[in-house]
Amino acid sequence: MEQVITRFAPSPTGYLHIGGARTALFNWLFARHHGGKFILRIEDTDRERSTEESIRAILDAMQWLGMDWDEGPYYQTQRLDVYRDYLQRLLDKGLAYYCDCSPEDVERRRQEALKAGKKPKYDGRCRDKGLGPGPGRVVRFRCPQVGTTVLNDLIKGAIEFENSELDDLVLQRSDGYPTYNFAVVVDDVSMKVNYVIRGDDHVNNTPRQILLYQALEAPLPRFAHVPMILGPDRTRLSKRHGATSVMAYKDQGYLPEALVNYLARLGWSYGDQEIFSRQELIEKFDLDRVGASAGVFDQEKLLWLNAHYIKEKPAGEIAGLLKPFLAQRNYPEHDDAYLERAVTTLQPRCRTLQEMADAIAFYLVEEVDYDPKAATKFLKPELAAPLRSLIETLRGMEPFQEEELEKAFRRMAEEMGVKLGKIAQPVRVALTGVTASPGLFEIIDILGKETVLRRLEKALEFVEARAQ
C-alpha cells in the first residue's frame, strides 16, 4: 500500500479553534496510525486577513496539543511560482481563460439572476473572448457544463453533483494570487497528499476541485469529510458559544490530554471506550469509525475528562503545570516538595488547573481569611476551651503526622463526648477559612506544626473576641 500522506491546512486568520484542532487531530492520527506523513500548510493567500500573529498562535496550539508534523509548515504565499506554473498548463490547454469582468459587474449580475429566480452563477461572459493577461483581470476555470461529478467520500459515501450547478470559478485573482480552490488542489497534487480529511463545510467545494484534478490530469486523493462541531444551539461552533480557541482552554487550566481525548471522541468512537491515551488513539483511530452526523461540543464532558487526567497525572507534573497559574495569583513562594504534597490532596477535587490554583490558596498564603458564613457557624465562643486544649495537645505532638493527628483528634472527641465532626469543622475553618477542603489530618500534616498552631491561635483570638 502506498504511503498515506495527510495534511492540515489552516488559514491564519485567527487562532486555532476547536473545529480546526479536531480536523488536524484526525489527519494527524490517521497519518500516525498508518505510518504515513502529516504535512502542515498555511493557507495565507488572503493577504487582507492573514496575520503573523495567527500563524504563531496556530503553531503554538499544535505544539501544545502534541501534534507534530513531518513537513512544513509550507506557506502558500511562498509558492506563487508553483501556482503560476500549474495555471499556465491550464491556460495552454484552453481549460482556463482570462476574464475582465469587474467584481461589481459580476456581483450585480449575480443579484439580478437571483432576483429573476435563477442560479447566481458567473454567466461565462468572457469564456470565449480570448483575452490575454492584463491589469484587473482574473483567470477563470472553464468548468464542464454537462455531466455528473461524483465524490466517493470515505465518511459520507457517494455524493453526486451535476456539473451544470457549477460555474467558472476564479483560479487567480486580479492581484495575481491564487484562490483557495485552486491553491488547495495544486498544493495537494504537488505535495502528493492522498487523503484529504477536512470539515464537511467543504463538501460543496469538492466537485470543482475534482474537476480541477481532472483538468490537471492528476490522480484523485481519497476524500473524508468529517462533520461539523456545533454549539449548544446546534449552529456551527463559534465565538458566540464561548471559548473556541484551543489556547483559551490551556489558559483555563485544561490539560492537552483531555482536549485531545475529548476531540477524538467527538465524531469518532471505539465501542464503549471513553478514555484513550495518545498511543491508544494512534493504534485505534481509523476513518471507518468516524460518524456522519454533526456533534455538539459538550463543555461538561470535557471537564470530566480533564478531571480524570488531573487525577491520573503524577502530582509532580501537575505541580509544574500549575506554577504559571500560581504566579498569576502572586502567592508566596514555596518549595516543590511542599507544593507537590498540597497538589496530591487537591487532585481528586479539582477539574481544572484554575480551580486548583484557587483551591490551593490556604496552603500557600500567610494568613487565611474566614468565609463569614463559615466563621459564624463554626467559630463560636464556646469553642475557646476546646481550642485551647487542642493547641496544647498539638504543641506537644512529636512526630506531627497524619496518622498520629487523627488518633489525637479522635481521642479528644471521645473525651469530650462529641462526634469527630464537631471539632473537625471548626478546625477546618480555622485552617482553611472555609468548610470544604481536603482531609483535615493531611492538611494539618502538610501545613506543619508552626502554621497550624499560628492559625489555631488566631482562631482562638477570634472566638474569644466574639465572646465579649
Next chain:
RNA sequence: GGUCCCAUCGUCUAGCGGUCUAGGAUACUGGCCUCUCACGCCAGAGACACGGGUUCGAGUCCCGUUGGGACUACCA
C-alpha cells in the same frame, strides 16, 4: 431561493435485519463511604423525529415529510 449533508437518552455515542423489553459515557436524582467537600462504589430516571414501503422480521434497507446544518466570493 438553489445545491449538498445529517437525524438513537439533554449531550457524546454503541448498534452495521432477528441476541434491542436499545448498551456505555457525561450531566441529573437517590443511596453507600465519610471529619467537610470531592473521589470511588451502587441504584434510578432518560432516546430509536414522523409517515409510508421492502421483509417472516426494521433503530438497522428504500422513499417521502418534518427538523437541523453547511455551501452558494477575486474568504478559506
